[in-house]
Structures are given as C-alpha cells and as structure tokens.
Amino acid sequence: MTGAGLTGVVDGRTVRLGRPGWLNPGELADTITGMQQAGATAVLVEDGGRLIGAIAVRDELRPEAVEVIDRLRRSGYHVSMLTGDNHATATALAEQAGITEVHADLRPEDKARIVAQLRDQRPTAMVGDGVNDAPALATADLGVAMGAMGTDVAIETADVALMGEDLRHLPQALDHARRARSIMLQNVGLSLAVVVGLMPLALLGVLGLAAVVLVHEIAEVIIIANGVRAGRARPLPPLTTTTDADTTPAPETVSVG
Structure with missing residues (x-):
C-alpha cells in the first residue's frame, strides 16, 4: 500500500x-x-x-552529521530537512543534527513541490540517496546524490554524485566549486584586461609585435598556472566536536532528504 x-x-x-x-x-x-x-x-x-x-x-545520525550542518551554515547556506518520517521522529533527529527547519510526512511529490518553492526564494541544492528523493533531486537547481550509499535512480537523477560515505565531502565539494569559480573569473578578467590593454598599445605603435607577443604569452602562462590551482582539493580536516552555528538565513539553500 x-x-x-x-x-x-x-x-x-x-x-x-x-x-x-x-x-x-x-x-x-x-x-x-x-x-x-x-x-x-x-x-x-x-x-x-x-x-x-x-x-x-x-535512523542513526552519522558521527560527522553535526559538523557538516555547522560547516554548511558557516559557509552561508540555509539548511532544511525534507523527510517522509513523522513530525516527532523528524524533529528529534533534526534537533540532534542542528537543523531548525523541518518538513516531515512527505511523499516524493511533496519533496519536489517544497524544493520548487525554495527555488523561488533562492538557488537550491537537494542532497539525497533514496528512490523517494529522485523527483526532488531533478527539481533542484543542483541535485547531489551520496553515491556510495545511494540508489541507482538517485545517482542517475542527480547532477553530482559524491563517492564515499563521509558526509563532509558535501561542504568540501561546495567550497571547492566556489573556489574554482572564483579562479575562473580571475582568469577571464585577466585575459580581457591583457587583450584590451595590448590592442591600443599595438595600434599606436607603443609596443612592437615582438613585445605584444611576449606580453601575451607571459599572461597565458600566468593564467594557466592560476587555473591549475582550481584542480587542487584540500584534504578533509579531522572530525571534531561542533560548536554553535550561525543560524542566519543565507542566499542559498541546501535541502537534505
């Protein structure tokens, strides 16, 4: 039934x-x-x-769950729990994890509807691993499946699958994505600045062809070296006891199914 x-x-x-x-x-x-x-x-x-x-x-909380919620909040994310469990069970688990916004007694279509509502307020990521999470994963701006313990349908529906069972990979991946985007914008800005700066200097004869090529090639080396930084992944820190988190709502939402 x-x-x-x-x-x-x-x-x-x-x-x-x-x-x-x-x-x-x-x-x-x-x-x-x-x-x-x-x-x-x-x-x-x-x-x-x-x-x-x-x-x-x-459902027993993983030992790193409290730390993950704390790190997400400190990184500027607003965290909500979406679950099919009853309100009493969901509230008890949410209190242990440090989550204040709880949506319980949800069916798969209910999760997708709430994620759609959250998307109207701010960019939203959905994190899940079960069959019931698939519609919400597809609805969110970013669907994240816990690959090592997720179902096939959740992994196929999500945009990103995190391999491994350590939940700390989630804030690590989000921080890494932000850092990579920042480096990308730096490279785009530097490239435009070099091109825009060299064009008038070359047209007015201030710099000769050899000098223009030299400056352009040096800029390319700098951009490539800067881009290599985006591929570096920092190791996970040791699991520590969490502290009180900042509960101020932020411009992005992570929903946990």
Missing part, C-alpha cells in the same frame, strides 16, 4: 504492517508516542485484524 505499509496472507490470515494512522495503534498509542519522541519511526503489526505489536525503526 503506497505510503502506508504492506499487506499479506499468513496461514490464511490477513497480516498488515504499516504506519500509525493507517493501522489503529489502540492500546499501544502511548508506546508509539514514546518511540517517536525518541527519534524512531513506529511500524505496527496487525494479524487477523488484531494488533500484536509495534517495531521501532530508527
């Missing part, structure tokens, strides 16, 4: 497994509330129309 759970037949009895709301929690309502407040997703099991138990499924 899409977005609800599973049904099957065991020894002639109908068995259902799914989320609260689709199945009546009954006397386990308080237990399920405790599971959700602890950051777990509750899955109910019903056998022959009788509720027989609940299973708590919990």
Whole structure:
C-alpha cells in the first residue's frame, strides 16, 4: 500500500504492517508516542485484524552529521530537512543534527513541490540517496546524490554524485566549486584586461609585435598556472566536536532528504 505499509496472507490470515494512522495503534498509542519522541519511526503489526505489536525503526545520525550542518551554515547556506518520517521522529533527529527547519510526512511529490518553492526564494541544492528523493533531486537547481550509499535512480537523477560515505565531502565539494569559480573569473578578467590593454598599445605603435607577443604569452602562462590551482582539493580536516552555528538565513539553500 503506497505510503502506508504492506499487506499479506499468513496461514490464511490477513497480516498488515504499516504506519500509525493507517493501522489503529489502540492500546499501544502511548508506546508509539514514546518511540517517536525518541527519534524512531513506529511500524505496527496487525494479524487477523488484531494488533500484536509495534517495531521501532530508527535512523542513526552519522558521527560527522553535526559538523557538516555547522560547516554548511558557516559557509552561508540555509539548511532544511525534507523527510517522509513523522513530525516527532523528524524533529528529534533534526534537533540532534542542528537543523531548525523541518518538513516531515512527505511523499516524493511533496519533496519536489517544497524544493520548487525554495527555488523561488533562492538557488537550491537537494542532497539525497533514496528512490523517494529522485523527483526532488531533478527539481533542484543542483541535485547531489551520496553515491556510495545511494540508489541507482538517485545517482542517475542527480547532477553530482559524491563517492564515499563521509558526509563532509558535501561542504568540501561546495567550497571547492566556489573556489574554482572564483579562479575562473580571475582568469577571464585577466585575459580581457591583457587583450584590451595590448590592442591600443599595438595600434599606436607603443609596443612592437615582438613585445605584444611576449606580453601575451607571459599572461597565458600566468593564467594557466592560476587555473591549475582550481584542480587542487584540500584534504578533509579531522572530525571534531561542533560548536554553535550561525543560524542566519543565507542566499542559498541546501535541502537534505
């Protein structure tokens, strides 16, 4: 049952497994509330129309998650969580990670709709690894899939796939892209300045052909050497304990699915 759970037949009895709301929690309502407040997703099991138990499924935060959120914020990104988990579970995990904006109980089409809304406000990147993240990855200005642990459809839909399981590759890649863009603009500006400067000097005869060629070739060497810097990747720093992050909204958004 899409977005609800599973049904099957065991020894002639109908068995259902799914989320609260689709199945009546009954006397386990308080237990399920405790599971959700602890950051777990509750899955109910019903056998022959009788509720027989609940299973708590919990996504554990990776040890570097808090540091990654902190680095993203300090780099000027506004971070939002988009998840299919219930609000209680999503809020508990978001608090541990340091995320203040949470969108929960989302289906794939809901994630894509929210990403589209965020795009109307600022350039938006979507980070995800599951099948449910694919529509949002395609909708965002930049789709980023965690390649080592992502599904095939998420990797194929995303614009960038980060290989490896260390989440710190994400802020590293974003910082590297910004640095490479800055170097590119430096080279374009220097190239235009050299050409614009040499043209009148050559036309007025201030510099001869040999001097113009020499200056042009020297500028090319400088531009190439500067461009080589864009290919350098800095190693990841050691995993450290995070500090309080700057929560001021910034002109770009990273949504985590």
